[in-house]
Amino acid sequence: MSTAPHTPGFHAPLPTVNARIYPSGGLDVLSRDEVARLRDASTGMHDLLRRCALAVLTTGSMSDDPRAAQAQYPDFDIQVHQQDRGMRIDLSNAPGMAFVDGEIIRGVAELLFAVVRDLAFRAIELGEDGGRDLESSDGITDAVFGLLRNARILEPADPNLVVCWGGHSISREEYIYTKQVGYELGLRGLDICTGCGPGAMKGPMKGANIAHAKQRRRYPRYIGVTEPGIIAAESPNPIVNHLVIMPDIEKRLEAFVRIGHGIIVFPGGVGTAEEILYLLGILLREENAGLPFPLIFTGPTASAPYFEQIDRFLRLTLGEIATSRYEIIIADPAEVAKKMTAGIRKVREHRIAQKDSFFFNWSVDIPLEFQQPFRPTHEAMAALDLHKGRKPHELAADLRRAFSGIVAGNVKEEGMRHIDERGPFEIHGDPEMMQSLDALLRAFVEQRRMKIQGDYQPCYRVIA
Numbered sequence: 001m002s003t004a005p006h007t008p009g010f011h012a013p014l015p016t017v018n019a020r021i022y023p024s025g026g027l028d029v030l031s032r033d034e035v036a037r038l039r040d041a042s043t044g045m046h047d048l049l050r051r052c053a054l055a056v057l058t059t060g061s062m063s064d065d066p067r068a069a070q071a072q073y074p075d076f077d078i079q080v081h082q083q084d085r086g087m088r089i090d091l092s093n094a095p096g097m098a099f100v101d102g103e104i105i106r107g108v109a110e111l112l113f114a115v116v117r118d119l120a121f122r123a124i125e126l127g128e129d130g131g132r133d134l135e136s137s138d139g140i141t142d143a144v145f146g147l148l149r150n151a152r153i154l155e156p157a158d159p160n161l162v163v164c165w166g167g168h169s170i171s172r173e174e175y176i177y178t179k180q181v182g183y184e185l186g187l188r189g190l191d192i193c194t195g196c197g198p199g200a201m202k203g204p205m206k207g208a209n210i211a212h213a214k215q216r217r218r219y220p221r222y223i224g225v226t227e228p229g230i231i232a233a234e235s236p237n238p239i240v241n242h243l244v245i246m247p248d249i250e251k252r253l254e255a256f257v258r259i260g261h262g263i264i265v266f267p268g269g270v271g272t273a274e275e276i277l278y279l280l281g282i283l284l285r286e287e288n289a290g291l292p293f294p295l296i297f298t299g300p301t302a303s304a305p306y307f308e309q310i311d312r313f314l315r316l317t318l319g320e321i322a323t324s325r326y327e328i329i330i331a332d333p334a335e336v337a338k339k340m341t342a343g344i345r346k347v348r349e350h351r352i353a354q355k356d357s358f359f360f361n362w363s364v365d366i367p368l369e370f371q372q373p374f375r376p377t378h379e380a381m382a383a384l385d386l387h388k389g390r391k392p393h394e395l396a397a398d399l400r401r402a403f404s405g406i407v408a409g410n411v412k413e414e415g416m417r418h419i420d421e422r423g424p425f426e427i428h429g430d431p432e433m434m435q436s437l438d439a440l441l442r443a444f445v446e447q448r449r450m451k452i453q454g455d456y457q458p459c460y461r462v463i464a
Contacts, residue, residue, distance in 0.1 A: 014072055015096030019104060021089045023113045030120055035082040037123035038116065048228055049119050052245060053078045055231045056111040057091075057098040059238050067413065069095075069232065080116060089116065111236055114151065114243040121150045122247055140371045144246070144254050145360060151244040153223060154359040159261040159348045161221070162340055163193045165275045166200020166266030167449050168234050174267050177300040177333070178203030181264065184337035186211025186220070190344070193260060195252075196224020196243060197234030200266040205239040223259075227252045233411035248373045249404060253278045258361045261344045262294035264336065265326075267303045269449035270410065270441070274403035276310070278370065280318060281396025283325045287365035292350050294343025295326040298336045309443055316436050317399060318392040369397045376405030376415055378422055381460075386429025386437075402427055406441070409459025410450055419459045431464035438462040 038049055054076055058069050070076075075093040089112070098108045125146060126132055132146075133139030148154050162185055166178060182192060182204030192208045194201035205222045212220040224240035227249055236243055246252040256263070257279065265276060283293060297307050307328050314322045329336050348358070356363045374380065384398045405425055408415025419425070427437070441462065450456040 016073065016076070016093040017091070017096050017099045017102070019091045019094060019099070019102075021091065021104060021109060021112070022086060023089060023109075023116070030080075030082065030087050030116075032082045034120040034124055035080050035087065037127070038080045038120055045119065045123055049080075049115065050076065050078055051232050052115045052119065052228055053091075053112055054095070055235045056108060056115055056243070057095045058235050059098070059108055059111060060235065065233065065411070067416075069235075107238060107241070111240065111243050115245060118147065118151060118245040121147060125150075126247060137366065137368045137371060140251070140368075141254065141258075141366065144251050144258060147246060147251070148244060148255060148259060148360070151242070153242060153244055153259060155221075156357070156359055159344050159351065159358050160190050161193055161223070161259060161261050162190050162204075162344075163256045163260035163263045164200065164204040164266065165195070165256075165263060165268065165272055166203075167268030167272055168197045168199040168201065169269065169449050169451060170199045170267055171302070171447075173300050173302055175199060175203050177298075177303075177331075178266050179207035180333040181266075181298065181336050182207025182209075183211045184333045185340065186217075187215060188337055188341050189215065189217065190337070190341065191221040191223070193221075193223040193225060193256065195230070195234065195271075196226050196236040196240050197230075198237055200268060200272075201234070202237035202239065203266075204264070205237065209239055225252055225255050229408070229412040229414070232413065249274075249407075250371050250373050254366055254371060257282065257364060257366065259359065260361075261347045262340050263296075264340065265295070265297045267299045267306050267449070269444045270403045270406045273310070273440070274400050274407060276314070277396045277400040277403065280314065280322050280325055281393045281400060282364065282366055282370060284318065284322060284392045284396065285365060285367070291364055292343065292346040293325075293364070294340055294347070296336055296339060297326055297328045298332075299330065301331045304330050306443070306447070309440060313436050313440050317433055318396055321392065367393075369394075370400075374401045374404055376401070376408045376425065377418065378425055381405045381425040382428060384427065384429070386427070386433055388430050388433065402437075406460050415459070424458060425460045426463055427460055428463050434462050434464040 037045055039046055054069050054073060073093060073095055077092040079090045081088040098104055126143060132143050134143060178200045186208030192205050194204060221242055222239050223242045224236050225244055225246060227246045231245060246255055263279065265272060282288060299307060351358055354363055384402055386398055409419045409425060444450055445456055
């Protein structure tokens with residue numbers, strides 16, 4: 001074991017470990033070309049591997065600043081080596097918290113292997129010479145399918161996967177409530193998929209884990225779906241046993257919708273609002289009018305005003321029709337689980353009738369405007385068309401981008417760099433809509449839903 005040099009802003013050097021790991025079960029068949037691309041510094045792939053690996057090696061961290069881990073472990077490095085009979089991962093100055101008596105924790109090792117696997121797939125299959133069509137809707141969906149299949153997420157079993165969305169920065173009462181809901185879901189044999197981080201992403205998994213143990217479920221799934229810009233700020237929680245890293249936020253959101261059989265939304269901040277708008281924008285399309293997709297907003301009694309404000313914002317922006325696609329249940333975990341179980345039963349019946357797969361929702365129509373990556377720059381944020389008179393799904397797409405930009409400014413390195421260089425993003429639009437948006441964002445700030453630690457400095461300005 002070695003010790004990293006002292007980093008300004010931290011009280012003492014943190015213990016580090018040098019280790020050599022030999023993966024198995026899928027990773028042992030990486031080609032020499034895949035390994036070479038992961039080691040390539042000129043393309044930025046090695047730096048991406050290093051940042052994602054550091055995130056999983058600090059699993060359980062409560063920081064949501066993507067630069068914190070890099071400041072704490074500035075000398076960390078990872079090298080992947082191809083060998084004639086397999087492969088080897090060398091870790092230099094790795095966080096000591098990932099090891100016990102010199103051995104890497106098994107769950108952390110699995111997450112680390114997932115990082116290598118997904119980035120190798122991305123480098124080859126989604127690279128310039130990968131041959132995949134990433135300019136068409138069908139091509140992007142095919143890429144999402146390929147990533148999920150390569151990660152062994154797709155299982156031909158009865159529908160039972162509940163996606164849980166919610167904030168990483170929530171109150172203790174809200175966190176306990178997410179565990180209670182997860183427990184009720186687990187008792188009914190439902191598995192959990194979240195964004196894999198802390199807060200409302202950890203609670204449902206923790207509750208379900210206890211319930212699954214009581215019901216003696218041998219192979220429960222706790223799926224974490226993330227992307228490189230998020231994972232550095234929201235390290236996976238230790239309960240995740242299936243991790244998949246999608247290339248960008250749009251493919252991450254599509255993955256949730258394609259593999260989930262129902263979605264529960266807990267209190268959260270701008271990231272949660274982005275997810276809600278993404279899903280409603282899809283479900284409000286005529287092509288998806290008859291598609292069963294249970295969507296429940298829920299939280300403890302203290303969170304009722306939060307959902308009332310979300311509900312008002314959705315009614316004002318997307319219209320009353322939006323309310324037909326979700327239900328709000330307050331302070332009743334058992335009722336949430338019962339409603340979700342009944343909703344998934346309808347999903348199963350619909351999939352059988354339509355001859356659609358149980359493990360991947362091919363039937364849902366996701367237009368290209370929801371799939372194309374949005375790069376939040378000052379110009380792109382100012383150009384968003386946030387005015388009344390547009391079709392609900394079209395307005396939802398741009399509102400989603402607005403929230404996505406704020407997420408980037410809050411927790412993603414590139415977005416934070418834009419803010420440091422040029423100041424806050426400016427968001428323009430219809431006066432009444434901007435007033436409602438500003439009130440919602442102010443509430444997120446006052447309720448400390450933007451950041452886990454420290455005072456929040458807004459990365460945006462709302463302009464009517």
